[in-house]
Each structure stands twice: as structure tokens, then as C-alpha cells.
Amino acid sequence: MSLSLSWSIKRVNTKFEFKIARSAFSHYERVILELRDGEHLAYGEAAPNIRYEGGCEEIVAMLDAKKDQVLELPIDDAESRQKTIENMFPDSFSLQAALDTLFWDLYAKRLDKPLWQIFGAKKDMVISSYTIGISDLSAIPAKIEEAAPFPILKIKLGTDYDHDIIRAIRAETDKVLRVDVNEGWKSVDEAKRGTEWLIEENVEFLEQPMPADQLDDIAKLREFSPIPIVADENSVRPEDLKGLVGAYDGINIKLMKCGGLTNARKMVELSQKYGFDIMMGCMLETSVGISAMAQLGSFARWLDLDGNVLIADDPYLGVGNVGGKMILNDKPGLGVQPR
Ligand SMILES: [Mg+2]
Structure with missing residues (x-):
């Protein structure tokens, strides 16, 4: 046909x-x-x-x-x-x-058949984090309240008031925090100071602390850091992974960077080969994109698949998210339909 x-x-x-x-x-x-x-x-x-x-x-x-x-x-x-x-x-x-x-x-x-089954993945996966974007300090209590159902928070930093952000969050909650600097720290010294301080604030890992073109600096930071350093802007395509050995502990795989599920599966395989821990993330995607990545979710150590729950008016239904617990269905393919 x-x-x-x-x-x-x-x-x-x-x-x-x-x-x-x-x-x-x-x-x-x-x-x-x-x-x-x-x-x-x-x-x-x-x-x-x-x-x-x-x-x-x-x-x-x-x-x-x-x-x-x-x-x-x-x-x-x-x-x-x-x-x-x-x-x-x-x-x-x-x-x-x-x-x-x-x-x-x-x-x-x-x-x-559901795609996760075709991929040899499992329905069960780790709890996904929920992202707290950068904002005025006054907005933080409301955001933490909105995030109440989610046990793991991913915090965006890279401002000149990072300390105030973490202090404001820690005033509200003692949940597990992961930090994404989005290339915001520009020197090794700045990054080391930031990392030392975040360890005291009980942060689980650090994502893309420095600009992607400062790989040597990131390797120095990794040597210094007792918590994992995870690549995001550095781990775009499958062919990027080999060059990240030594600079990162883990890599963040996103469909919108790598070009789809075929390449994401390749990145899973390469991560296993090079010894990277696997994180799976997303952009602000509807349930179509999030459900697609979730089909491979069980291969990840860390999940950040919250795009659809950060959207107020997602036009689609697919993978469920109850307090960060992703719930795949048994429908064929992505298991997605219009809301
Ligand atoms: Mg990121």
C-alpha cells in the first residue's frame, strides 16, 4: 500500500x-x-x-x-x-x-509490537528527573512546589547567581539534585570551585559544566571531581563518543541531537564499548518525542525525560510519567495518540 x-x-x-x-x-x-x-x-x-x-x-x-x-x-x-x-x-x-x-x-x-520490545528494552526504567530552569529567585518556591511529585530534580545553572539559586532550592527541599551548567563555566578554576561547592550541596552529577570546545579543561575537571561529569553539548552524534573518553564519565543521549532512535541505539552500544554511563534526555518535546526516547529508556542509568510534563498543553498522550516514574504502554509502535 x-x-x-x-x-x-x-x-x-x-x-x-x-x-x-x-x-x-x-x-x-x-x-x-x-x-x-x-x-x-x-x-x-x-x-x-x-x-x-x-x-x-x-x-x-x-x-x-x-x-x-x-x-x-x-x-x-x-x-x-x-x-x-x-x-x-x-x-x-x-x-x-x-x-x-x-x-x-x-x-x-x-x-x-511495541517498539521497546523490538529494541530488546524493558518496560521498567529508573526514575526520571524533573527540570528546574533558571529563574528569578522569587519564583523558586513555586517551582519546587510544582515539582513536589518528583523525587529527583535537575537544576539549570550557569548564571552569576548560581549560589543563590541552590541556596533557595535547598531552603525548600533536600531531594536528590543533578546540575546542568549548559557550558556556563568558562575556566577550570571556576569549574573546580563550582564543583567543590555543589558536592557540599549534595549534588549527584554535573552535566556539561564547560563549553564543548574546552575538552581538555573538562578532562582536568573530571580528574578533580568525585562526582560524575556527564556530556550533553559534547555528545551530539555517535561519532562524538570516542573523543570523549577521559573527559567524561557519562553521556546524555537525545533524539533531537543524535538524529533518531537508530543513532540513539548506536550511542547505547558505543557507550557500553567505551565505558560511559548512559543518560537519556530530551528537549521540550511533546509526548511523541518523549515516548520515542522512552522506548530505549531501560538502557539508561539516568533519565531526564520530562519535556512533556514541562509543557502545559501537550497535544499527545503516550508514555506516562507519575512522579518521574515513566510508564510505557503495550500499544504497537510508540504507543502515542492525540490527546
Ligand atoms: Mg543538558
Whole structure:
């Protein structure tokens, strides 16, 4: 049966303004793709991040230009499909991810199996963290209250008032904290001071403390740090991992960086080879993107799959999240449907 492809831009609003060291937004646009074969309907999401690429208009223009070629992508051969997708759309990692997800969803639906089962993953996975973005100090108590159901918090730092942020959070809660600096510390000395201080505040690990192009500095910090250092902006694609040995303890895999589930699986394999602990994260994605990453969630030591719970008006239903406990369903494919 012949395939038909459609897409739409969905605007989603966040519960709070989402601010990190380099940007701040209270709404996002995402491109949702739908692929039909007459019997099944498959989904994919592109949630472009401004650090890595342009916006949704660019993605739609790319799709307009190459729709016919997309419809010729193989459904049963993920490896060759991924290569073709990367050659067709080298400038958009999130579109690569959307397309790869779309075809995996259709593939699994035709087999009438959930994707996690096809991937050899388990339904059960570790508790996901809940992200507290950067904000005015006065907003912190409300955010901590909103985060009440979640036992693990991921804190965004990289401001000139980091100490005040942690102090304000610690005044409210003694939960497990993980810290993401988003490349915010620029020198080894600054990073060492920050790390020493965060250890006293009982932080579990540190994500991307310094700019991605300061790998030697990060290696020095890692030697010094008793808590794990996890790459995010440094661990974009599968081919990045080899170069991170010695500089990081763990890597954060995100579909919107790596280009989809096919590459995410490759990164899982390479992490096992190079001895990295695996974290899986997300952008502010709807339940389409979050459910896709969750299919591989059981391979992760740490999960940060909270994008859909940070959105106030997620248009989709998929993987559940009850207090950070991700709940996969047994429906075929991604197990996603419109809300
Ligand atoms: Mg990060």
C-alpha cells in the first residue's frame, strides 16, 4: 500500500518560562509528522534546538522540497534509511530524528509490537528527573512546589547567581539534585570551585559544566571531581563518543541531537564499548518525542525525560510519567495518540 506523509507545526506552551544559560522561552514550535499506509498511522516529532539548527519554518521547507524522496525511504532497513536521511537533511538533526522515529513507529505497528520490545528494552526504567530552569529567585518556591511529585530534580545553572539559586532550592527541599551548567563555566578554576561547592550541596552529577570546545579543561575537571561529569553539548552524534573518553564519565543521549532512535541505539552500544554511563534526555518535546526516547529508556542509568510534563498543553498522550516514574504502554509502535 502506498504511503502518504503530512506534517503540521504545533505550538506548545511551557508551564513556566524555560530558561537555561543561553536562552529563555515560554512557548516552542514543534513539527509533527504523520505517515499513513492505509491501515496504520505513525508519528514523528522534530523539536529543533537553536544551539544546533534553525526553526520549524526551515524544517517545513526542507520537507516540502523532498517529500517524494521521504516516501521512498525503506521501512525495514533502519541502517540504510538513516544514512539516506542524513544525506538528505544534513542541516537538521531534529528532522532526522522525526523521520527515523516515524518509520520505526510504522515498522512496529505493522508488526503489531511495541517498539521497546523490538529494541530488546524493558518496560521498567529508573526514575526520571524533573527540570528546574533558571529563574528569578522569587519564583523558586513555586517551582519546587510544582515539582513536589518528583523525587529527583535537575537544576539549570550557569548564571552569576548560581549560589543563590541552590541556596533557595535547598531552603525548600533536600531531594536528590543533578546540575546542568549548559557550558556556563568558562575556566577550570571556576569549574573546580563550582564543583567543590555543589558536592557540599549534595549534588549527584554535573552535566556539561564547560563549553564543548574546552575538552581538555573538562578532562582536568573530571580528574578533580568525585562526582560524575556527564556530556550533553559534547555528545551530539555517535561519532562524538570516542573523543570523549577521559573527559567524561557519562553521556546524555537525545533524539533531537543524535538524529533518531537508530543513532540513539548506536550511542547505547558505543557507550557500553567505551565505558560511559548512559543518560537519556530530551528537549521540550511533546509526548511523541518523549515516548520515542522512552522506548530505549531501560538502557539508561539516568533519565531526564520530562519535556512533556514541562509543557502545559501537550497535544499527545503516550508514555506516562507519575512522579518521574515513566510508564510505557503495550500499544504497537510508540504507543502515542492525540490527546
Ligand atoms: Mg543538558
